[in-house]
Amino acid sequence: MHGHRHTIHKDHIHHGWNNAFAPCLKIAPGEVVHFETVDASSGQLSRTSTEADLAKLDLAFVNPVTGPIFVDGAKPGDALKISILSFSPSGWGWTGNIPGFGLLADQFPDAKLHHWNYDPGLKPAMYGPGGKVPLRPFAGTIGVAPAAPGLHSIVPPRNVGGNMDVRDLFAGVELYLPIEVDGALFSVGDTHAAQGDGEVCGTAIESPIDVVLKIDVVKGANLRMPRYVTPGPVSDHFDKAGYEVTTGIGADLMAGARMAVSEMIELLCRRFGYSAIDAYMLCSVCADLRISSIVDVPNWVVSFYFPRIVLE
Known part of the structure; x- marks a missing residue:
């Protein structure tokens, strides 16, 4: 790892964004945090789950995120700089067609579940009649609390980040998020072992993966939307x-x-x-x-x- 000073265990998760949620950790800018995550079903699915389990998924408990973290000195108008240091894949994930969800939901009304058992050393994963998907883990949901009060669904992304499902937020990337509340209230989750741009069926390889991030504050950045910098090619895998x-x-x-x-x-x-x-x-x-x-x-x-x- 990267000599991180903090670990947030996977029992510190929340569902939805709410700037009234109490932080589970306070840090100074520049500190490194190791996050344990829960898969996008919030543990409703496991290695032995079936289509029937997917069909009765409680959507109020999807996309759990680990956090929130209060960052000292972070104020509205600043940006949170997230340096994505590393991912530790678990070796299991799932892809599902969830009825009513996805780009072609009208054409695919039935629940379907595919399990991936992959090498955490990132050998390609296997699929069906012979597909081998090269893996590259990232966090699908990464963001800070919005200024608007109350509970907000975690499914749609918004100007403060959240469920962006940007597959290029892999290790080595720097992500900048607009801050709307004191302390930023940062959380991360919905980790994926692999995804295409668009995530067209609504799920990627949904997989519990530990994440290590360095979290910093850029004063007075006044971002309107998230932006990020990649260290090199994004599709070479x-x-x-x-x-x-x-x-x-x-x-x-x-x-x-x-x-x-x-x-x-x-x-x-x-x-x-x-x-x-x-x-x-x-x-x-x-x-x-x-x-x-x-x-x-x-x-x-x-x-x-x-x-x-x-x-x-």
Whole structure:
């Protein structure tokens, strides 16, 4: 590890954002904290869970985050600088199609659950009829408490971060978050072993993973939104064998995204023998949605990049 001075155990979790939650730890800027996390189901799913367990998931208890942490001297108008130091994967995770959730929820109404048992040393994980997904862990939910009082759902991301599901927030990245309340009240969780840009089925490889972060304050940054800096390439774990790419072209970006993903599901089913639901879930953990063109009025191009290394 990195000689961290603080550990927050996984019994210190909360559901939803609320600036009235009492901090479980106070730190000075520049300190290092080791967070234990609980998977996105908040422990409702385990290594032996079935589709029936997923179908009765209590959505009031999804995306638990560990915290909150009060950072001395952090004030509204400052930014919280999070240096992401390391992740310690657990070796187990799940991907699920949760009824009513996900980009193609209307096309996939039934619960489906896939278990991943992977090498914590980050060898590729196995999937279904022969997919191997290179792993790169990150925290899907990372943020600070909003100024607006009361309890806020943790599912949507917001200007102070939260459930951003940005797969590029991996070890080595620096993340800057706008602060809206004294002490910032920072929390982290929803750790993933791998995800594609878009997380199209609504889940990644949801996996309990310990996180080590250095937390600092940048005075007077006045950020409107989160921003981050990566130390190097962001897709080299997927790039090695190139990509299959489908597109969705039309006047609406959301419809374009749905079309591009639907086209990829069709390709995977036809060429590699996946069932549609398996292809959809596999896309969520490894394939990247991109806006390729957004200026040629009135139609925009959304592309969906599926890494061929997964199918080799």
